Amino acid sequence: MTGESTKLPAVILAAGEGLRLQNGANDKPKPLASLLGLNLLERSILTCCQAGIDEFIVVVGYRKDELIPQIDELREKCGLSIKVVENPNWQAGNGTSVAACAPHLSGPFLLLMCDHLFEPEILHDLVAADDGSDVCLLGVDRRIGDLFDPGDATMVRLEGAAITAIGKGLDNPDAADTGFFLCRPLLFPALEKSRRTGDGSLSGGIRQLSGNGEIQAVDVSGRFWHDIDTLKAFEAGVDGLLERLKTAKRIDGPISRHINRFFSIKITRRLARYAISPNQISVVSTLFGLLGAGCFFGAGVIASWHSLWIWGLMGLAGLLIQISSIFDGVDGEIARLKYQTSPYGAYLDYMLDRYVDGLTVMGMVYASYMLSGSFIIVLVGFMAVFGLPLSSIHRAKFLAEAKRNYLNEDDGLLRYLPYSRDVRLFAVFLGGILNKVDLAIYFLALVPNLVALLRLHAVKKAMAK
Amino acid sequence: MTGESTKLPAVILAAGEGLRLQNGANDKPKPLASLLGLNLLERSILTCCQAGIDEFIVVVGYRKDELIPQIDELREKCGLSIKVVENPNWQAGNGTSVAACAPHLSGPFLLLMCDHLFEPEILHDLVAADDGSDVCLLGVDRRIGDLFDPGDATMVRLEGAAITAIGKGLDNPDAADTGFFLCRPLLFPALEKSRRTGDGSLSGGIRQLSGNGEIQAVDVSGRFWHDIDTLKAFEAGVDGLLERLKTAKRIDGPISRHINRFFSIKITRRLARYAISPNQISVVSTLFGLLGAGCFFGAGVIASWHSLWIWGLMGLAGLLIQISSIFDGVDGEIARLKYQTSPYGAYLDYMLDRYVDGLTVMGMVYASYMLSGSFIIVLVGFMAVFGLPLSSIHRAKFLAEAKRNYLNEDDGLLRYLPYSRDVRLFAVFLGGILNKVDLAIYFLALVPNLVALLRLHAVKKAMAK
Numbered sequence: 001m002t003g004e005s006t007k008l009p010a011v012i013l014a015a016g017e018g019l020r021l022q023n024g025a026n027d028k029p030k031p032l033a034s035l036l037g038l039n040l041l042e043r044s045i046l047t048c049c050q051a052g053i054d055e056f057i058v059v060v061g062y063r064k065d066e067l068i069p070q071i072d073e074l075r076e077k078c079g080l081s082i083k084v085v086e087n088p089n090w091q092a093g094n095g096t097s098v099a100a101c102a103p104h105l106s107g108p109f110l111l112l113m114c115d116h117l118f119e120p121e122i123l124h125d126l127v128a129a130d131d132g133s134d135v136c137l138l139g140v141d142r143r144i145g146d147l148f149d150p151g152d153a154t155m156v157r158l159e160g161a162a163i164t165a166i167g168k169g170l171d172n173p174d175a176a177d178t179g180f181f182l183c184r185p186l187l188f189p190a191l192e193k194s195r196r197t198g199d200g201s202l203s204g205g206i207r208q209l210s211g212n213g214e215i216q217a218v219d220v221s222g223r224f225w226h227d228i229d230t231l232k233a234f235e236a237g238v239d240g241l242l243e244r245l246k247t248a249k250r251i252d253g254p255i256s257r258h259i260n261r262f263f264s265i266k267i268t269r270r271l272a273r274y275a276i277s278p279n280q281i282s283v284v285s286t287l288f289g290l291l292g293a294g295c296f297f298g299a300g301v302i303a304s305w306h307s308l309w310i311w312g313l314m315g316l317a318g319l320l321i322q323i324s325s326i327f328d329g330v331d332g333e334i335a336r337l338k339y340q341t342s343p344y345g346a347y348l349d350y351m352l353d354r355y356v357d358g359l360t361v362m363g364m365v366y367a368s369y370m371l372s373g374s375f376i377i378v379l380v381g382f383m384a385v386f387g388l389p390l391s392s393i394h395r396a397k398f399l400a401e402a403k404r405n406y407l408n409e410d411d412g413l414l415r416y417l418p419y420s421r422d423v424r425l426f427a428v429f430l431g432g433i434l435n436k437v438d439l440a441i442y443f444l445a446l447v448p449n450l451v452a453l454l455r456l457h458a459v460k461k462a463m464a465k
Numbered sequence: 466m467t468g469e470s471t472k473l474p475a476v477i478l479a480a481g482e483g484l485r486l487q488n489g490a491n492d493k494p495k496p497l498a499s500l501l502g503l504n505l506l507e508r509s510i511l512t513c514c515q516a517g518i519d520e521f522i523v524v525v526g527y528r529k530d531e532l533i534p535q536i537d538e539l540r541e542k543c544g545l546s547i548k549v550v551e552n553p554n555w556q557a558g559n560g561t562s563v564a565a566c567a568p569h570l571s572g573p574f575l576l577l578m579c580d581h582l583f584e585p586e587i588l589h590d591l592v593a594a595d596d597g598s599d600v601c602l603l604g605v606d607r608r609i610g611d612l613f614d615p616g617d618a619t620m621v622r623l624e625g626a627a628i629t630a631i632g633k634g635l636d637n638p639d640a641a642d643t644g645f646f647l648c649r650p651l652l653f654p655a656l657e658k659s660r661r662t663g664d665g666s667l668s669g670g671i672r673q674l675s676g677n678g679e680i681q682a683v684d685v686s687g688r689f690w691h692d693i694d695t696l697k698a699f700e701a702g703v704d705g706l707l708e709r710l711k712t713a714k715r716i717d718g719p720i721s722r723h724i725n726r727f728f729s730i731k732i733t734r735r736l737a738r739y740a741i742s743p744n745q746i747s748v749v750s751t752l753f754g755l756l757g758a759g760c761f762f763g764a765g766v767i768a769s770w771h772s773l774w775i776w777g778l779m780g781l782a783g784l785l786i787q788i789s790s791i792f793d794g795v796d797g798e799i800a801r802l803k804y805q806t807s808p809y810g811a812y813l814d815y816m817l818d819r820y821v822d823g824l825t826v827m828g829m830v831y832a833s834y835m836l837s838g839s840f841i842i843v844l845v846g847f848m849a850v851f852g853l854p855l856s857s858i859h860r861a862k863f864l865a866e867a868k869r870n871y872l873n874e875d876d877g878l879l880r881y882l883p884y885s886r887d888v889r890l891f892a893v894f895l896g897g898i899l900n901k902v903d904l905a906i907y908f909l910a911l912v913p914n915l916v917a918l919l920r921l922h923a924v925k926k927a928m929a930k
Contacts, residue, residue: 346866389854396865
């Protein structure tokens with residue numbers, strides 16, 4: 001995301017009744033319906049912030065007295081410029097809500113609905129497609145077959161980029177209206193014209209523009225967006241946001257991707273609604289890790305007991321480490337879901353992870369030494385502790401010297417040698433529950449040092465690029 | 466250094482005889498006189514490269530047949546654009562050498578003498594002072610009293626930035642002519658005019674410009690530059706370049722600054738003239754380090770011998786580690802002196818250092834354990850190995866998250882707790898020669914972990930900035 005270029009104000013429509021969602025047990029006005037720990041309006045605004053937007057106009061109407069204090073709170077909490085525009089005629093159609101903003105807008109602006117979930121890239125797409133000419137842009141999605149509720153969606157017909165028809169139940173539609181616009185003040189007279197013919201909807205205004213060739217489509221097919229009209233759509237939206245966590249660009253190791261995410265997303269789904277911060281989850285993950293390390297030390301202390309006790313404690317230790325590894329994914333997931341990522345949070349999480357890793361290996365070495373009496377495992381353990389940060393160190397130094405990130409692809413065949421943290425902790429888990437702690441120590445000692453050595457040549461090649 | 470903005474071509478004068486230096490034992494033409502491993506012409510060109518310049522015109526005359534093959538070699542080796550201009554009239558004055566370049570120059574260019582040592586910032590100063598108006602700029606130095614040979618220097622008198630007089634033996638001079646110019650083609654008619662009056666020197670041309678207010682001074686007082694005219698000046702230039710290594714901006718720890726540099730610069734002075742690459746020195750440093758680590762291990766192996774043997778071996782180990790630490794400075798010094806810094810070299814050096822550090826601590830722990838039989842020192846040793854990369858890790862993660870470097874000042878009072886590599890290795894040295902290896906291990910275990918813990922608060926504050 002480039003972020004900084006998207007410096008348009010965003011108009012968010014939150015004036016409607018949202019009748020179909022209201023039929024549910026939820027007693028709040030729709031914009032305040034809470035979804036994975038954020039209400040819909042808050043989520044819309046914070047998603048816009050991710051796209052670099054910091055100036056908002058929120059149009060309220062239905063149950064505005066409940067909305068306004070929430071907006072005031074959000075404005076203060078996030079330090080954003082949020083103007084509230086009241087539309088007493090909200091029942092006359094959402095076009096009147098847009099029209100109510102006319103006095104505050106003299107240039108291009110983004111326009112979206114507060115009941116739409118979306119990824120910030122959609123706004124980037126709109127801004128990138130804008131060439132400055134005096135037309136409005138509408139994000140459209142050609143994946144009509146994949147729509148959650150195609151019968152309810154507003155559709156468009158296209159000729160090239162031009163939108164030639166718009167409406168619900170349109171015959172032979174080419175794409176769906178996503179509800180994300182980049183508009184210009186020429187929209188306001190079009191809305192007025194439509195209203196005078198008796199159609200106070202935004203679609204009515206767009207239809208007027210389409211007659212003049214003043215509305216163009218921007219293809220955002222493939223981006224995540226989701227219109228929440230019904231309780232069922234609400235649940236599907238939750239699923240959609242959680243699903244995105246899996247595909248969000250991160251350096252996820254194979255164990256994270258194929259095992260941990262399965263559990264962590266289930267945990268995230270349950271925890272997101274509570275006011276638990278990502279940093280608190282980091283601490284929970286750390287505690288599980290320290291408990292695991294402690295159990296390994298404990299196994300060393302009871303080295304003279306019956307082996308069943310020792311096996312049991314080792315297995316518990318491995319399990320705790322794996323739980324810690326899973327929770328290590330949850331903090332990041334919650335942070336991204338609730339837009340609570342913070343540099344300090346990421347720093348703290350990372351440094352705590354280092355201590356969990358180090359103490360875990362020390363605990364394993366202690367247990368292994370007490371059980372076997374062989375000093376060799378201690379020396380191997382030193383190589384393991386030494387190897388833990390090697391990959392981080394390598395990446396950091398590469399970045400500092402080559403002024404770019406070291407990519408997985410730079411590793412050549414080496415990239416198939418797994419040694420990310422999720423894999424390391426999984427080796428500890430297996431070592432614990434299979435009572436093969438010494439093998440886990442050998443794995444931790446050999447793989448990162450071998451990789452660092454073999455990587456020297458790959459680094460040379462990558463730096464010459 | 467911004468580098469990229471300095472995209473002017475540079476004209477380097479290498480046509481003169483350099484008679485006074487020739488009186489020495491040196492048999493080569495002056496531009497090829499070797500100084501700390503690079504000949505003067507090579508050094509001029511490479512220093513310009515540091516300032517971002519990649520297009521050169523070298524004017525040759527005296528003994529040009531010896532110079533041209535060297536220039537050809539340099540062109541190929543460094544992939545630079547170097548044009549050779551021959552000035553058959555070089556004996557008529559250095560102004561004729563500049564004039565010989567006229568056909569090749571249509572815009573502004575930098576002009577310098579191949580027998581001047583300098584830091585690239587002088588060229589940045591000239592470029593930064595250029596406002597595009599049609600005048601020439603001359604770098605001047607007001608520290609007349611500090612000049613190596615003031616009697617021989619060309620001096621200027623100034624009125625504001627305007628140069629009102631120029632010449633050797635000038636009365637009441639305001640500053641010295643450094644010999645670094647930013648010129649424009651208007652210089653060529655001025656040179657011609659001066660030549661017609663019988664003065665073929667560059668100073669003659671500049672004097673013509675000064676009459677028209679077309680030459681202005683740029684104050685570069687405080688920058689390093691050094692004119693090599695005599696053998697004595699040659700020796701002083703060597704000292705000057707070596708002295709600069711101490712003040713070059715680097716994160717130097719206190720032991721590096723106050724102890725290691727004293728030795729490393731002496732070594733660098735001796736080694737620079739040979740074709741030894743910085744990477745080779747890194748390997749030497751690593752070998753000393755590995756030998757030191759090996760001696761610590763050895764002390765553990767002979768734990769049952771007479772304590773004098775053990776003390777001796779420990780002392781030798783400490784000494785070897787300190788020598789390794791000193792050589793760890795030499796590679797960087799030579800790289801900077803000979804413009805041989807390379808990202809891969811820095812990466813390799815850094816990764817090798819990590820292994821020396823890790824193996825050294827392991828050797829110390831092994832010796833200490835074999836001598837005392839206490840497993841406590843092993844656990845403390847684990848914390849020491851764990852602590853070694855903590856500061857690097859912290860810096861790298863801070864940079865990744867906060868998108869800026871973590872500064873010493875960010876540390877508050879913590880910055881007075883020394884824990885850089887030079888200090889760590891010095892602790893190992895002291896531990897070895899004083900036979901207090903266990904204390905050194907405690908130091909290495911406690912300080913970095915303590916710093917990492919105390920730093921959490923400082924990082925939070927620094928990130929909030």
